[in-house]
Amino acid sequence: MSLSELISGVECREQTLTVVNADAGVADELREYFVDRNVRIVEEQSSSTPAAYVVLGEDGRFLTAASVAELLDDDPQRPEFAEGSYQPILDAVDETTFTSFDTGRMVAASREIEDRAWRAGRGQLHAGFQTVSSFETQRDVYERLGARDRLGVHAYATPDGTETTCDELRLHLESTTELERSWFVVYDGGGTRENACALVAEEREPRQFYGFWTYSSETVETIVDHLNRTYAFAETDGGGWASEVNDERTALSVEDGRKRTRMSATGQEGRRQRGPRG
Structure with missing residues (x-):
């Protein structure tokens, strides 16, 4: 498999980050955060679930979830390969275009x-x-x-x-x-x-x-x-x-x-x- 084929294979695997019960502007902030990754941001409201959390999925499959506070804790401008422990969402988005x-x-x-x-x-x-x-x-x-x-x-x-x-x-x-x-x-x-x-x-x-x-x-x-x-x-x-x-x-x-x-x-x-x- 060539390097170009590897890239194409990753391109086909779009992930979806669902923002649930978050304050206004959070989804836009996350869109900016993931602007250069193959991640689609969608918003949902639900009266039966906790406030301000996100769910990451791929092809209808659940990957992980985290609170908005956990996800946005780091500096959005940090390098993509910064040291330290990664939040669950960032761990799961470790192979995106x-x-x-x-x-x-x-x-x-x-x-x-x-x-x-x-x-x-x-x-x-x-x-x-x-x-x-x-x-x-x-x-x-x-x-x-x-x-x-x-x-x-x-x-x-x-x-x-x-x-x-x-x-x-x-x-x-x-x-x-x-x-x-x-x-x-x-x-x-x-x-x-x-x-x-x-x-x-x-x-x-x-x-x-x-x-x-x-x-x-x-x-x-x-x-x-x-x-x-x-x-x-x-x-x-x-x-x-x-x-x-x-x-x-x-x-x-x-x-x-x-x-x-x-x-x-x-x-x-x-x-x-x-x-x-x-």
């Missing part, structure tokens, strides 16, 4: 996932930059991430004539429409399912991105499996290049990948240049 994110919001969401991987210091982090020139603007950040002993870092991009070298991570260079259009950051959780998270989006208009984020370890595993199957992947235990690599095949594969990165990063001359990521 967003629309028309510009590069600033994409960078903010990406940074949250990168920070989670940095603090955990283990597992695998996969990031798509669209082009090598975009990757170059973030290379220092990703080399620092790749220097963590037990964190394996993989960057994906299409060649655009820009030269690059990478010693601390594996750069996958493929001239595919998927990589050219896709911006993604995927962290597998480093063995802790609760830490798994991903941001996956495609550029449908110039520098406007459509996609989804998720904290579902199953969805994250699906994305990582797709990347591993589709793009050349050095065998590794997921612990980073310098971490206790005892398998000779793995060591050779990693070194081969580094050589390939140096040789092929300048390939495909004449491909159109793209603006830097962020």
Whole structure:
């Protein structure tokens, strides 16, 4: 399943947030809060139920409920991947599409996932930059991430004539429409399912991105499996290049990948240049 197909699948799953017995203006506030998510807000009044609560459902199926006070307790301007415990509603809306994110919001969401991987210091982090020139603007950040002993870092991009070298991570260079259009950051959780998270989006208009984020370890595993199957992947235990690599095949594969990165990063001359990521 391609990244575009994953996005389309999430787009089809619209959720409904029913606002029951709430004060005037609450529904509008929630519409603004969820404006970039695939969530429909409806209002209801009932004399037999408590005041001011919300119910989240999908395809007629009950997901969760919470009071309006619980839902609106946090700052509505907080980043989508902020730390801390999440209210039940926000937990349930963990895999919904967003629309028309510009590069600033994409960078903010990406940074949250990168920070989670940095603090955990283990597992695998996969990031798509669209082009090598975009990757170059973030290379220092990703080399620092790749220097963590037990964190394996993989960057994906299409060649655009820009030269690059990478010693601390594996750069996958493929001239595919998927990589050219896709911006993604995927962290597998480093063995802790609760830490798994991903941001996956495609550029449908110039520098406007459509996609989804998720904290579902199953969805994250699906994305990582797709990347591993589709793009050349050095065998590794997921612990980073310098971490206790005892398998000779793995060591050779990693070194081969580094050589390939140096040789092929300048390939495909004449491909159109793209603006830097962020």
